[in-house]
Amino acid sequence: NEALISVRDLKVHFPIKRGILSRTTGYVYAVDGVSFELARGETLGIVGESGCGKTTAGMAVTQLIPLTAGTVMWKGREMGEMGRSELRELRQQMQLIFQDPYSSLNPRMRVNDILSDPMDVHGLFGGSQRRDRLAFLLETVGLSPDQGRRFPHEFSGGQRQRIGIARALALDPSVIIGDEPVSALDVSIQAQIINLLMELKANFDLSMIIISHDLAVVEYICDRIIVMYLGKIVESAAYSDLYGAPKHPYTRALLSAVPVPDPMRKKQRIILKGDVPSPMDPPSGCRFHTRCPERMAICDREIPETVDFGNGHTAACHLYTRANAQ
Ligand code: SF4
Numbered sequence: 001n002e003a004l005i006s007v008r009d010l011k012v013h014f015p016i017k018r019g020i021l022s023r024t025t026g027y028v029y030a031v032d033g034v035s036f037e038l039a040r041g042e043t044l045g046i047v048g049e050s051g052c053g054k055t056t057a058g059m060a061v062t063q064l065i066p067l068t069a070g071t072v073m074w075k076g077r078e079m080g081e082m083g084r085s086e087l088r089e090l091r092q093q094m095q096l097i098f099q100d101p102y103s104s105l106n107p108r109m110r111v112n113d114i115l116s117d118p119m120d121v122h123g124l125f126g127g128s129q130r131r132d133r134l135a136f137l138l139e140t141v142g143l144s145p146d147q148g149r150r151f152p153h154e155f156s157g158g159q160r161q162r163i164g165i166a167r168a169l170a171l172d173p174s175v176i177i178g179d180e181p182v183s184a185l186d187v188s189i190q191a192q193i194i195n196l197l198m199e200l201k202a203n204f205d206l207s208m209i210i211i212s213h214d215l216a217v218v219e220y221i222c223d224r225i226i227v228m229y230l231g232k233i234v235e236s237a238a239y240s241d242l243y244g245a246p247k248h249p250y251t252r253a254l255l256s257a258v259p260v261p262d263p264m265r266k267k268q269r270i271i272l273k274g275d276v277p278s279p280m281d282p283p284s285g286c287r288f289h290t291r292c293p294e295r296m297a298i299c300d301r302e303i304p305e306t307v308d309f310g311n312g313h314t315a316a317c318h319l320y321t322r323a324n325a326q
Helices: 054-060 084-093 111-122 129-140 145-149 157-169 187-204 215-221 239-244 249-256
Strands: 003-018 023-039 043-047 069-074 094-097 175-179 207-212 224-229 232-238 306-308 314-316
Touching: 003 054, 023 043, 023 054, 023 069, 023 207, 023 232, 043 054, 043 215, 054 175, 054 207, 084 094, 084 111, 094 157, 111 129, 111 145, 111 157, 129 145, 129 157, 157 187, 175 187, 187 207, 187 215, 207 215, 215 239, 224 239, 224 249, 232 239, 232 249, 239 249
Parallel strands: 043 207, 043 224, 094 175, 175 207
Antiparallel strands: 003 023, 003 069, 224 232, 232 314, 306 314
């Protein structure tokens, strides 16, 4: 399957500036050597606790964040080398859904104007097409065309996220990137929005990147998942392999917190010690060693290589490297 987006050795380091001269006194190593691909028609999940670099990694493909190193390709073309018209097309093709639908919708604009805005900017669906387009977008996300005359505050949280999704669909994109698209919503509403995203993916031939701290959310929607910890990918797998046979102790800990409806499948909850260390000064060796329940002597000395388990399932952990076997 052709890769729509291909990310190679991506690094995003944010400088920390202090004092009146704004001297750089350090860096936040938000993303530190990450590679992944998004295939056409695929939904990729990027998962980790806050501070793990998942949002920076996901957003780096939109060109909204300056890259420190590495490349991001769109259909085989390096984004950094694209001219203005190519970038414009790219912006049309790639659309975002945000965590907080309320703050991302202008409260002074009616929904129809919110949805029209991106079409005006890109000069699409103008004139007589516009009314039909607005009605189509609202109906597609489960709202009625009449509701387009209302303001964002007249809607519930779930409805506002539907408006955010309609806006993302306005330009007929091929990729949707959702940054914690359901985490601000009640659990009962989360399922509705996840179902809507799955329907849209099937009906509009979309590819998606879903960034989430919650493995229970990505389980339902993603074909493949990458797990990040302190700027690095620690495990990557098809969703069935990740949930069925997780390899990395960090993934296992995250999964142990996901509630299961079947009491026979009840798992032992793995509680991780402490918080994620600062990305300004990540731990030596395996970055997870300060919290890992399976830590070994080698772990704080050597960075684990990424081990390939087949079927695209990889994990970076000394439990599986030759260095540990010797
Ligand atoms: Fe834990 Fe060591 Fe594996 Fe890191 S390399 S996850 S510290 S066992």
